[in-house]
Amino acid sequence: MEITLDKHENAYGIIKLDLVADDYMPEVKKKIKDYSRKAVIKGFRPGKVPAGLINKMYGKQVKFETINDTINSSISKYIEDENLPVVFSPLLKSEPIAEESLNEDNHHLEFELFISPELDVVLDDTIQATVYKAEVSDEEVENTLNNLKKNYPNTENVEEIGEGDFIKGVFKSGEFEKESVLPLNQVEESARGTFLGKKKDETITFDLRTAIPEDKQIKILFGLQNEEEAAELNGEFELAVSEISRESEAEFNEEFFKKILGEKEAEEIKDLDAFKAKIKSILNENNNPNADYYSEKNIKKVILEKYDFDVNKEFVEKIYKINSQGSELSQEELDKNLPIFVDAVKWRVIGDIIAKKNEIKVEMDEVKKEAGNIVKQQFMGYNIPLDDAMLDSFAENYLKMEDGKNMEQTYDKVFQKKLFENIKSNINLEEVTLDEKQLKEMIEEERKSMMPNEQPQAEVSEAQEVEAEETKSEE
Numbered sequence: 001m002e003i004t005l006d007k008h009e010n011a012y013g014i015i016k017l018d019l020v021a022d023d024y025m026p027e028v029k030k031k032i033k034d035y036s037r038k039a040v041i042k043g044f045r046p047g048k049v050p051a052g053l054i055n056k057m058y059g060k061q062v063k064f065e066t067i068n069d070t071i072n073s074s075i076s077k078y079i080e081d082e083n084l085p086v087v088f089s090p091l092l093k094s095e096p097i098a099e100e101s102l103n104e105d106n107h108h109l110e111f112e113l114f115i116s117p118e119l120d121v122v123l124d125d126t127i128q129a130t131v132y133k134a135e136v137s138d139e140e141v142e143n144t145l146n147n148l149k150k151n152y153p154n155t156e157n158v159e160e161i162g163e164g165d166f167i168k169g170v171f172k173s174g175e176f177e178k179e180s181v182l183p184l185n186q187v188e189e190s191a192r193g194t195f196l197g198k199k200k201d202e203t204i205t206f207d208l209r210t211a212i213p214e215d216k217q218i219k220i221l222f223g224l225q226n227e228e229e230a231a232e233l234n235g236e237f238e239l240a241v242s243e244i245s246r247e248s249e250a251e252f253n254e255e256f257f258k259k260i261l262g263e264k265e266a267e268e269i270k271d272l273d274a275f276k277a278k279i280k281s282i283l284n285e286n287n288n289p290n291a292d293y294y295s296e297k298n299i300k301k302v303i304l305e306k307y308d309f310d311v312n313k314e315f316v317e318k319i320y321k322i323n324s325q326g327s328e329l330s331q332e333e334l335d336k337n338l339p340i341f342v343d344a345v346k347w348r349v350i351g352d353i354i355a356k357k358n359e360i361k362v363e364m365d366e367v368k369k370e371a372g373n374i375v376k377q378q379f380m381g382y383n384i385p386l387d388d389a390m391l392d393s394f395a396e397n398y399l400k401m402e403d404g405k406n407m408e409q410t411y412d413k414v415f416q417k418k419l420f421e422n423i424k425s426n427i428n429l430e431e432v433t434l435d436e437k438q439l440k441e442m443i444e445e446e447r448k449s450m451m452p453n454e455q456p457q458a459e460v461s462e463a464q465e466v467e468a469e470e471t472k473s474e475e
Contacts, residue, residue: 003078012312013113021105024070031062063102075111085116088319116349117309123426129302130430131295134287137435141280152259153247161198161244168243173235178222187211204239290439296420300347307350316342351419358422362415370414371395
């Protein structure tokens with residue numbers, strides 16, 4: 001077997017492999033012999049099946065598999081032995097070995113490689129980048145407090161129905177029977193008098209369509225599958241009232257602080273000023289991932305400009321199309337997304353060079369800790385306490401899910417965090433404080449640049465949409 005490398009200037013190379021019969025036939029014969037000893041074929045005793053028969057039945061398949069295994073292992077060993085800094089798996093450039101060519105003894109194959117260039121990346125104060133810090137305005141804090149009061153009102157049970165109350169009970173009409181809660185403010189104003197003044201345990205008789213004329217509202221009230229089901233309901237209904245609840249504006253007190261923050265987080269919160277400070281801290285923390293995203297984007301830009309290098313665009317385009325998992329790409333999509341992918345590839349190369357030079361490594365304990373943080377965030381919405389043992393168990397399970405994809409993404413998240421921490425500590429940074437309006441403007445501007453001819457169909461998680469688009473390209 002002969003393997004050679006034709007290395008080009010633009011981070012590109014071609015491995016040429018010449019395979020002869022002596023490279024694979026001994027293994028083919030060995031496998032045929034093993035199969036003949038293990039095969040169970042009618043008319044032959046176990047272990048006595050002639051090798052010639054096995055060769056006739058399975059020879060082509062065994063030969064094909066053995067040739068491909070030999071090629072793959074030889075290419076991998078060559079890359080390892082030559083210490084080639086390959087970014088992607090080798091891509092077959094020549095025609096694959098076809099069934100009709102299996103009778104040939106010699107095979108010539110060529111594989112394309114993306115080979116990282118040798119760059120001397122120096123991080124010092126000659127590299128200048130703008131980084132951002134999120135700092136919400138006092139106005140935004142006040143808006144948040146008002147929304148919290150509105151969304152988390154005080155609720156009490158009362159005996160008599162009044163304006164704005166919520167009426168819980170069983171609704172009946174013929175064979176239809178359903179327990180639900182009726183917000184009185186959703187009843188037509190002209191029909192509310194039927195409900196006002198009625199008391200718990202009373203039965204109210206009313207015309208459904210007079211009180212609630214819209215199919216959509218009836219669908220929601222009774223939890224129906226669709227509005228067609230709601231359209232079939234009409235006429236006189238009875239409501240057996242079991243509970244009446246009334247909302248009032250919440251007060252800023254320790255009980256409210258615990259409701260919003262949880263018992264543990266609210267332990268030290270005794271007054272409104274402390275609560276405001278805590279809310280501001282949370283809002284800043286929530287905004288910082290967006291600020292960090294744009295900070296890192298600026299850092300990438302200046303380093304990529306300083307240490308830019310040429311790539312084989314045709315080869316990188318092939319890789320991009322393969323990573324697009326077979327989806328049909330329009331020329332417009334290709335023109336828009338390929339430059340992003342090229343920059344992502346270049347950043348991967350430069351990032352690896354910086355990491356190697358500065359001995360940046362990711363330990364498994366760090367990956368598990370980050371997985372624990374991800375799991376903790378997922379459980380926060382359910383207010384489920386997790387002790388250390390439970391968190392460790394959930395984190396390990398999380399890393400095993402999605403066929404290793406979670407492990408890969410979590411590892412990369414930790415790596416990128418450590419990488420940027422190292423870069424920031426070595427270059428010249430100008431810190432700019434952004435409030436929530438400025439951050440939203442940056443996010444919206446980038447959103448428009450990513451989708452110039454489209455209107456977003458639904459709300460997205462702001463800068464995470466942009467980050468997801470770039471991550472998809474990198475993968």
